Amino acid sequence: MKYHTGKLYWPSTLPNAAQYPALDRDLHCEVLIVGGGVGGALCAYLLAERGIDAVLVERDRIAGGSTLASTGLLQYASDKTLTSMIRTFGEEPAVHFYQLSRKALERLKQIAEGLNGAARLTERSSLYLASSERDMTSLRQECDTLQRFGFSALWWSESEIADKFPFRYPGAIYTEGDAEMNPYAFVHGVVREAVRQGGRIYERSPMRGSERDESGRIHCRCGEGRVTARHIIWATGYEAQQFKKERGAHLRASFVTVTEPAASLSSWHEQCLIWETARPYLYMRTTPDRRIIAGGLDEILPGGKLPEGREIRQSHRLLAEIQRRFPDQSHLTASYAWGAVFGESRDGLPYIGPHPNYPGFYFLEGYGGNGTVCSMIAAEMIVDELTGNRRDDLAMFSLERSSKPVPPQGL
Template sequence: MKELHTGNLYWPVTLNNPKVYAPLRQNKKTQVAVIGGGMSGTICSSVFNKSGLSTIMLERGQVAGGSTSANTGLLQFCNDIMLCDLIDQIGERDAQIFYKACRDAVQMLEKTADSLSVDVGLIRRNSLYYASSEQELPKLKREYEALKACGLKVEFWSPSDIAKHFPFQKPGAIVAHGDAEVNPYQFVNGVANDAAEAGLEIYEQTDVVAHETLPSGLHLLKTADGYEIEAEHVVYAVGYEPEELRGKLIKAELNRSFALVTEVQPSLQSWHERFLVWETARPYLYMRTTIDGRVVVGGLDEHTEKPTHSDKELRKHSDKLHSQLKALFPELQAPIAYEWCATFGESRDGLPFIGADPAWKNVYYCLGYGGNGTVYSMLASHLLRDLIIGEEHPLTEIVKLDRKSLANV
């Protein structure tokens, strides 16, 4: 099992006694088998089930126990790849379709959260996306124009505008309206619990170790415990590419990133409207607040796949992130309470991989590379649902595994 994070995670301590699902202990037949019980697997399974598809979700560990626990919970329609760059890469029409779909996905996430039987901490927020240096200001202005032309709700702030609202000044910033924050651990558990009540079958501690296609065209999944699932369709929602796919289609790389959560801050008055904050530099610094007044800070990505096991190395990165926070918000002196290092995947063209296996009928992937994984999970749930039931979806060609844009990166 791939190690996805090390350190001391915050989100799991916010939910007492998460529901435990029994492992699979009998053979099953279903229309759709979803492999993976994290953010993407849970959202997809829930949407499939609501759409009338009999669905089984198989998780080899615990629901929300993988990358979801290390997710920092920023939900934004802007992406790691700027819209202006994406336009150069895939054309204005497709780039705008993708960005608008991300905006709509944030709205769908809010609607989903509102429908749950528990509060999962989803709150709509605006985002401040600032130029890290004067040299990056012209491109940020170009990005603002591209976002505005796309019909997205944005405004541009000058240095004085920023200084009026925050205790720091930057060369310029885009303010994006319509983003959100969420407790990802509570969200995934909440979606899973309500979906299970509505008929979704969930099995934890169920490791799929073999997958073959029967002469009938059905798919046979075998678990490590010797049980079998016969499915018409199989969705791999495993975060990053399955080992058997490695290097064949997907041009991506796995890095590691660092994050921390502070103790509760005595005051957040200087933090204007609890905006989500991030920057143009790459790798970028990003930060948000929590419902109980903590600050989540992340960044310092490194081109190393495995999370660090060195407490000294982890603390060095945490201290640097904490110093960057205090440089922007000098009054925020509450110390670090939680810190972790996590695997972080990036595709070479800045887009997720969502769609059908081009060589394996009725096998699909939801692989949310990039910093916008939760938004991509919601996109995937509807795109894959449409593929399974034979309907068209506007994003299919843009994010499919063998998309033409990959030839240029």
């Protein structure tokens, strides 16, 4: 499946991205990571940090898949509100997931502090807007729920929003401590650090099959070579759906536009991350060179495939949404526009962990709009398990889970 179409912005920000060799020999390692996106990169980094011998293979180029289509908003809040999660799962697992997300966001910031240039994160506040009066009650309740469980959240009235922005909304949740990233540069920075600590990286080396021997080691045909490993981390994102379908997951099309640089962003309070309660999604952020990124307008995948050229029409709609909220940017044009495959789970949680049909494999599938944060949760859980630190809360994200996740133990 093709995972993005159109003109992508992020490669232009890192024109001299590092390249890695194709695998043309036989190797032995403790852990083989399949996939060179954000999830695979974080696994390689954590394993190298703990001194575990790991090899990462990528079918194409590092950060060349769904990472290229990410808009790089990092928030502890999920697409599914904490209030809604509590109704679905109960208080303990719902709050635990939000706590894991907050912790993962802080871990991402910590990792980024050791990286250089565009790979670093920029801390931002977030504004979650009530798109209409009918959304006010549920959004205000969500603010109260977040505050009750110790999460950063303030309620802003219509007048408080209007004092800081050139638009009016009935109300909003304002939070601090979120972040924005350049996902392409971040993944390259994380991979470079993994290599510095002993990790081995191979591009253009697709995995073509595997066999498990009597000792439990797995022999994988990758590129023009073979890798023998004790464990496999499958971090190919939505591609896993092509051979192992999760009953509660589905794929959609999402769209992004990136403007030319603005002369000024002075009307955009704190250049905070903006998102709304209305569906389909609409969210916005800025870049270090004063561009505006807007994304959303999710829709079904017609025929199960990403439509070529659809991003052009959707880009016009997204640009109009930017200009409706920021009239001072009415002259801006779109410089980049793309469409991308976007995965969601029915219950709002990622899929993480082993699967009985694939012994020795751990899967990392960060479904939802907070994919990078969920990938950080997954990478730490999987690496903990592989290094002898049992994670009982891994059961929450089981690939075979029912609608009710298993509550974490001992919390």
